[in-house]
Amino acid sequence: MFQYNFMQNAFMIAILISILCPLIGMFLVLKRYSMMGDTLSHASFAGVAAGLMVHIHPILSAFCLTSIFGVLIEILRRHFKNYAELILVVILSLSVGIAITLISSGLVHANIDSFLFGSILTVTREDFYIVLLLSILSLIIISRLYHSLMFMIFDEEGAKISGINIKFINYTFAVLVAATISVSIRIVGILVISSLIALPIATALQLRKGFKTTLLFGILFSFIDIISGITISYWIDAAPGGVIAIMSVFVLAFVLFFQNHHFPFNIHLLNFKNMAKINNMTANEKRDSDGRRKFRIQSIFKPAWHQKYQTTKFTFETSQSEQRTINSGYSISKSAPRR
Amino acid sequence: MIHIKNMYFSYGQSSYILKNLNFSIQDGSYISILGENGSGKSTFIKLLLNLLIPTSGHIENTFTRTAYVPQRFESLNTQFPITIEEILTCYQKARHIPGKKIIDDSLSLVKMQDYKKALVGTLSGGQCQKIFIARALMGNPDLLILDEPSNGVDIKSQNEIYQLIKNLNQEKKITVICVEHNLKAAIKNSTLLYHIAQGVGHICNPQNYIREYLIENTGVENYVSI
Numbered sequence: 001m002f003q004y005n006f007m008q009n010a011f012m013i014a015i016l017i018s019i020l021c022p023l024i025g026m027f028l029v030l031k032r033y034s035m036m037g038d039t040l041s042h043a044s045f046a047g048v049a050a051g052l053m054v055h056i057h058p059i060l061s062a063f064c065l066t067s068i069f070g071v072l073i074e075i076l077r078r079h080f081k082n083y084a085e086l087i088l089v090v091i092l093s094l095s096v097g098i099a100i101t102l103i104s105s106g107l108v109h110a111n112i113d114s115f116l117f118g119s120i121l122t123v124t125r126e127d128f129y130i131v132l133l134l135s136i137l138s139l140i141i142i143s144r145l146y147h148s149l150m151f152m153i154f155d156e157e158g159a160k161i162s163g164i165n166i167k168f169i170n171y172t173f174a175v176l177v178a179a180t181i182s183v184s185i186r187i188v189g190i191l192v193i194s195s196l197i198a199l200p201i202a203t204a205l206q207l208r209k210g211f212k213t214t215l216l217f218g219i220l221f222s223f224i225d226i227i228s229g230i231t232i233s234y235w236i237d238a239a240p241g242g243v244i245a246i247m248s249v250f251v252l253a254f255v256l257f258f259q260n261h262h263f264p265f266n267i268h269l270l271n272f273k274n275m276a277k278i279n280n281m282t283a284n285e286k287r288d289s290d291g292r293r294k295f296r297i298q299s300i301f302k303p304a305w306h307q308k309y310q311t312t313k314f315t316f317e318t319s320q321s322e323q324r325t326i327n328s329g330y331s332i333s334k335s336a337p338r339r
Numbered sequence: 340m341i342h343i344k345n346m347y348f349s350y351g352q353s354s355y356i357l358k359n360l361n362f363s364i365q366d367g368s369y370i371s372i373l374g375e376n377g378s379g380k381s382t383f384i385k386l387l388l389n390l391l392i393p394t395s396g397h398i399e400n401t402f403t404r405t406a407y408v409p410q411r412f413e414s415l416n417t418q419f420p421i422t423i424e425e426i427l428t429c430y431q432k433a434r435h436i437p438g439k440k441i442i443d444d445s446l447s448l449v450k451m452q453d454y455k456k457a458l459v460g461t462l463s464g465g466q467c468q469k470i471f472i473a474r475a476l477m478g479n480p481d482l483l484i485l486d487e488p489s490n491g492v493d494i495k496s497q498n499e500i501y502q503l504i505k506n507l508n509q510e511k512k513i514t515v516i517c518v519e520h521n522l523k524a525a526i527k528n529s530t531l532l533y534h535i536a537q538g539v540g541h542i543c544n545p546q547n548y549i550r551e552y553l554i555e556n557t558g559v560e561n562y563v564s565i
Contacts, residue, residue, distance in 0.1 A: 030420075147432035148432070148433060150429050160390065162433040162434050163433065205418075205420060210422035210424075210458065211420055212425065
């Protein structure tokens with residue numbers, strides 16, 4: 001399928017989107033503002049309609065209008081402090097109103113379906129260059145603001161006291177969301193863009209890792225969602241947006257299911273080192289009759305379905321910062337959950 | 340040193356929350372701010388932190404490195420995916436604090452070095468409070484402002500936290516301002532108490548405060564050993 005130029009373009013754009021969407025989504029989800037993605041994707045719908053009407057590149061017009069609406073959300077947020085979600089409804093109504101009016105009045109003479117549901121066939125090399133430019137700019141800005149954004153979302157008051165310019169960051173972030181949505185609408189489509197912003201992060205959050213690791217897993221899940229979605233949509237000849245959304249939910253369900261069940265690849269192991277450290281410091285540490293230290297870790301270390309005994313060796317630091325290797329077969333097999 | 344002179348504060352056009360405060364905080368002192376809910380303690384702290392501007396009067400603050408430990412536990416999202424190291428790194432970057440080992444050093448000060456890679460949601464209330472004290476200590480502050488450090492913390496951890504704050508005050512000569520509901524800790528540790536009631540503040544020394552408090556609440560004047 002890579003012999004076609006449009007597929008090459010689509011995959012190159014897909015890779016950029018799979019990095020950008022979870023980057024923005026991480027901050028939006030943790031800010032409890034996931035629906036902002038949905039609202040701004042509708043704003044981009046109005047932008048696309050306006051662009052097609054006045055013959056400007058639709059991605060650029062979508063970026064401009066989405067940025068304006070993104071900044072407008074931030075301005076209104078201060079007036080409706082306790083009803084932040086109300087602003088999203090206002091902006092969403094305005095955007096959809098503009099888009100539907102422009103399209104239904106016959107002023108737009110182009111196929112807008114490809115923007116609504118996403119399309120591989122219509123992706124051009126020009127689209128790729130615009131997406132590349134916006135993506136590079138967004139990545140540079142996010143890398144510069146990464147720590148400030150993280151601090152602000154975790155502890156806004158603390159960030160303010162530490163001298164972080166909250167207002168500036170909020171406005172910049174609104175424009176970044178706009179840029180991400182604009183570059184994604186070509187492939188993913190306006191209607192399902194929010195799934196790619198929120199779902200890979202929702203999936204990564206199930207692993208209960210630190211900020212950076214969650215973000216990296218979010219990018220990994222996003223990559224899986226979008227690449228598998230485009231490939232399947234190519235073979236079944238369907239719009240990629242829908243397939244990507246289904247794949248996102250499927251991956252989330254997969255992780256959720258196996259997070260709570262025994263599985264050959266034990267996801268719980270990902271948390272193992274930190275938890276062992278914590279158990280070491282708390283009352284979970286016990287000594288046996290020979291004075292050897294034992295650690296209660298049975299709740300974390302679940303054996304895989306095909307294993308009878310744990311033979312894995314694991315290493316962790318004790319409170320004295322010495323390295324200890326414990327053969328899990330000794331201390332865990334007794335307390336391994338019954339099946 | 341902080342000098343507060345004839346300070347009034349109100350939110351917008353509403354009545355004054357703080358009225359005619361006159362107060363000096365000397366370098367190296369440990370001050371507890373007491374008062375009922377809604378008495379204006381948190382507003383007073385926000386004024387000291389420059390988050391609010393007095394309606395009239397002025398605050399003269401000569402401290403250059405102010406650190407703040409917020410009241411934490413009710414608002415803390417325990418599901419937030421962030422490690423202790425990441426919390427401290429954010430603070431370090433935001434405050435432009437140099438040094439690669441500064442995170443380890445500040446965690447060692449509160450004896451929490453083993454928790455560097457732990458998620459914030461896995462810590463107990465006391466451990467969490469220690470982490471926020473460690474964060475505040477990163478910039479080598481000369482003024483440490485704490486908002487109810489014992490809130491939601493068990494007795495053992497409370498003792499550890501107050502011992503730590505007292506050590507910082509006495510050994511490192513860090514000036515401490517602590518908003519308190521824990522009367523026992525306030526009287527035990529503070530050099531001075533500042534009581535705010537209905538927007539009006541007055542200074543009292545710890546032993547006198549016990550007497551006044553007892554008279555006001557029980558009608559009996561008696562000596563209580565803390």
